[in-house]
Amino acid sequence: MPGQIDWIEIPAADTAKARAFYGGLFGWGSAEFGGNYHVIDHGPAGAIAPASVGFTHPRVYFGTEDLDASVKRLHELGGRGEEVEAVPGVGRIAHCHDDQGTPFSLFEPATRS
Known part of the structure; x- marks a missing residue:
């Protein structure tokens, strides 16, 4: 969801x-x-x-059905995101910051066939 x-x-x-x-x-x-x-x-x-550097606090991943659209919307709202990464067999993720600099991540699960 x-x-x-x-x-x-x-x-x-x-x-x-x-x-x-x-x-x-x-x-x-x-x-x-x-x-x-x-x-x-x-x-x-x-x-x-x-x-690691930049990963010193818990990281929360919010689910999305369309990672590309969510990252686009993130930018429209003033947030910033790193490159989308594929996690083989799991899905895709993007590490992001909201418009106030708070870090979070987005997760789109792999499609199951």
Whole structure:
């Protein structure tokens, strides 16, 4: 559904410590997806991932049915977005900022045949 939160990513300098912390706090488990990226089990749809420059706070992904149209509308409303990226087998994403500079991301799921 457009505008619904579909995924979150929690950045961590030490993903093992972060997984232990959130596991202890909320009972979350995790499964490594690759590259030290850990998908959350028994919690929200999301992952614990290595922090990096520009990725130091949780990242929220809002769903959209048409990523290209959403990015176009984002620009019309004064926001800014990075290049659209394909995530093989998952869909497409774009990291964005609203018109006040607040970061968020957009997600369009892959079509299933």
